[in-house]
Amino acid sequence: MDISVVVISYNSEQFLEENINSLIHQSVPFKEIVVVDNHSSDESLKIIESFEKDCPSLRKIALDYNSGYAKGANMGIRDTHSHLVLAANADIILDVDFNAAVIKKFEGDPGLSLLSPLIMRFDNRTVDSAGQTYSKALHPREIGFNRPLARVDVNEKPMFSVCGAATVFRRSALEILKLGDDYYDEDFFIFWEDFDIGWRAQLLGMKVLFFPGARVCHFRSATLEKSFWSRFSRFSLALARPTFIKYHLVKNRYLTLIKNFRFKRFYWAIPFIIVKDIAWVGLLTIFSPKIIISLMKSRKLFKIALAKRKMLKDKEQEIRNKEKQQDG
Numbered sequence: 001m002d003i004s005v006v007v008i009s010y011n012s013e014q015f016l017e018e019n020i021n022s023l024i025h026q027s028v029p030f031k032e033i034v035v036v037d038n039h040s041s042d043e044s045l046k047i048i049e050s051f052e053k054d055c056p057s058l059r060k061i062a063l064d065y066n067s068g069y070a071k072g073a074n075m076g077i078r079d080t081h082s083h084l085v086l087a088a089n090a091d092i093i094l095d096v097d098f099n100a101a102v103i104k105k106f107e108g109d110p111g112l113s114l115l116s117p118l119i120m121r122f123d124n125r126t127v128d129s130a131g132q133t134y135s136k137a138l139h140p141r142e143i144g145f146n147r148p149l150a151r152v153d154v155n156e157k158p159m160f161s162v163c164g165a166a167t168v169f170r171r172s173a174l175e176i177l178k179l180g181d182d183y184y185d186e187d188f189f190i191f192w193e194d195f196d197i198g199w200r201a202q203l204l205g206m207k208v209l210f211f212p213g214a215r216v217c218h219f220r221s222a223t224l225e226k227s228f229w230s231r232f233s234r235f236s237l238a239l240a241r242p243t244f245i246k247y248h249l250v251k252n253r254y255l256t257l258i259k260n261f262r263f264k265r266f267y268w269a270i271p272f273i274i275v276k277d278i279a280w281v282g283l284l285t286i287f288s289p290k291i292i293i294s295l296m297k298s299r300k301l302f303k304i305a306l307a308k309r310k311m312l313k314d315k316e317q318e319i320r321n322k323e324k325q326q327d328g
Contacts, residue, residue, distance in 0.1 A: 001103050003084040003168075004032035006076030008069050012090035013042040015219060019090050020051050024058065028099040031082045033058040035090075036072040039065050044090075068189035069164070074182055077174065085174065087184075089165045091219040092119075101213040102168050113173035113206035114198065116162035117214035118154055127152045128218045129163035131210030132198060137276035138257070138269050140195035143210075159210040161198020165218045173206055176315075179308050185255065187301050190245070192252035199260040203316055246284045247294040251301065253277075258305040259312060 005023055009016060016035075023033050035048050037060060048060045061075055073087045084106055095101075098117070106112055119129040127144035130152050135141045142163055144152035162168075174183050177200055184193045201208055257273075285291045 001084065001107050002031040002082045003028075003086060003099050003103060004034065004080035004082035005030050005086040005088060006073055006080060007033070007035045007088050007090050008038065008072040008076065009035055009040065009044055009048075009090035010038040010066060011040045011042045011044060013040070013044050013047060015091040016044055016047045018093050020048070020058070022092075022094040022096075024051065024055050025096060026094065026099045027097050028103060030057060030086075030099065032080050034061060034076040034079050035059075036061045036067075036076045037063060038067055038072055039063050068186070070182075070184035070188045070190070070193040071186040073184050073193075074186060077169075077183055083171050085169045085171060087164070087167045087169065088216075089218065092166055093122075093217045094166075095215040098214050098216065101211075105209075105211055105213065106168075106170060109207075109209075111207045112209055113170050114162050114201055114208040115168040115214065116159050116208065116210045117166050117168070117216050118210075118212040119163055119165055119216050119218045120149070122217050122219055124217060125149055127154075128220050129165065130154050130212070131157070131159035132161040132163050132195065134160055134195075135276075136269060136272040138261070138266060138273060139253075139276065139280075140192065154212045156212060157210050159198075159208045160202060161195050162208060164194030165220070166216045167194060168214070173201070176204060176206070177201060179311050185259075185308070187255060187304060188252045189248050191248050192256050196252070196256045196260065199256065200312060203260060203262070203312060205319055246288045247291045250281055250284060250291055251295060251298055253281075255301065255305045258302060259309045 007019065007023070012019070020033070020035070023030060033055065035058070037045055037048060045060070045062060052058050052060065061079065063072070067075070077085055077087065084102065102115060105115065116129070116131045120126065121128050125148060127147050127149055129142040130144040133141050133143055140161065144154070177183055177197060179185070183197070185196055188196065198208060
C-alpha cells in the first residue's frame with residue numbers, strides 16, 4: 001500500500017520550507033507530493049521550485065487564480081495515483097513516521113475509509129484537533145481544541161469527521177464520496193468542506209477513525225492562546241475574519257445543512273440550530289452587513305446544493321439496497 005499527499009497552499013512562504021521538508025523526509029516516502037499553489041503573491045512558488053529540483057516525487061500545480069481549498073484539493077487528488085491520499089494545509093509539519101503509522105493502520109483495517117491524525121500546535125503541547133465531531137447546533141467541533149494534551153482524551157476511537165488540516169482518505173472511499181466529478185464540494189471555496197465530506201462519509205456508512213499513532217503539528221492562530229477569549233477562539237476567529245471569509249462561513253454552513261441534514265437522526269438539533277444561528281449569523285452580519293447581499297447573490301448555489309442532496313440520497317439508497325442483497 002502506498003500514499004500520496006496533496007498540499008493546498010496560498011501565500012504560505014513562512015511555512016512551506018518546514019512543511020515540504022517534513023514530507024520528503026518520511027521514514028516511508030510518499031509516492032507523490034503534489035503542491036497546489038493558489039496564485040500566491042509571496043515567495044511560495046520559488047520555495048516549491050527549489051525542492052522540485054532534488055525531489056522527483058514532488059510536483060507543483062501553479063494556478064493563475066485562487067481556486068480555494070476545495071477545488072485545489074480536488075485538482076491535486078485527481079493528479080495522484082496511490083492507495084491512500086493525505087489532503088493537507090501548507091502550515092502543518094508531519095512526524096517523521098507519519099506515513100509508516102498511517103499505512104500500517106489502513107493495511108490492518110480494510111474497512112477504514114477516513115483517518116484523523118492527532119493534530120498538535122507548533123508548541124507540541126497544545127491540541128489543535130483530536131478528531132472532529134459536532135456541537136448541539138451541528139457546527140463542526142474540534143475535540144481538544146486549544147487544550148493541553150494532558151487534559152484531552154487521545155485514545156483511538158470512531159469519529160464523525162476529520163479536520164481539514166490533515167485528512168487521510170482511502171482512494172476507493174474517495175471514489176464513493178464523489179458527487180458528480182468532485183470529492184470536496186467546490187461551491188464551498190474555503191471552510192466547512194472537511195465537515196461536509198465527513199458528514200457525507202457518515203451518511204454513506206463509511207468508517208472514520210481518530211488515530212493518535214499518526215501525528216502532525218498545525219499552526220492555526222496559536223497566538224489566541226494568550227487571549228482572554230481563548231476559550232471562544234473559534235467564534236472570535238470568525239468575527240475577526242474579513243467580510244469575504246465571513247460570507248463563506250455562513251454560506252457553507254447552510255450548504256452543509258441542505259445536503260446532509262436528515263430529520264430522522266438530527267430532529268433534536270433543530271431548536272439549537274435556530275438559537276445558535278440567530279446569534280452566530282446575526283453577529284457576523286452586524287459586523288459585516290454586506291454578507292446579506294452576497295448570500296442573496298448566491299441563491300443558485302443553494303439550488304445546486306438541493307440537487308447534490310438528491311444525488312447523495314440516491315447513493316445512500318443504493319448502498320442500503322446492496323446491503324439488503326448481501327443479507328438476503
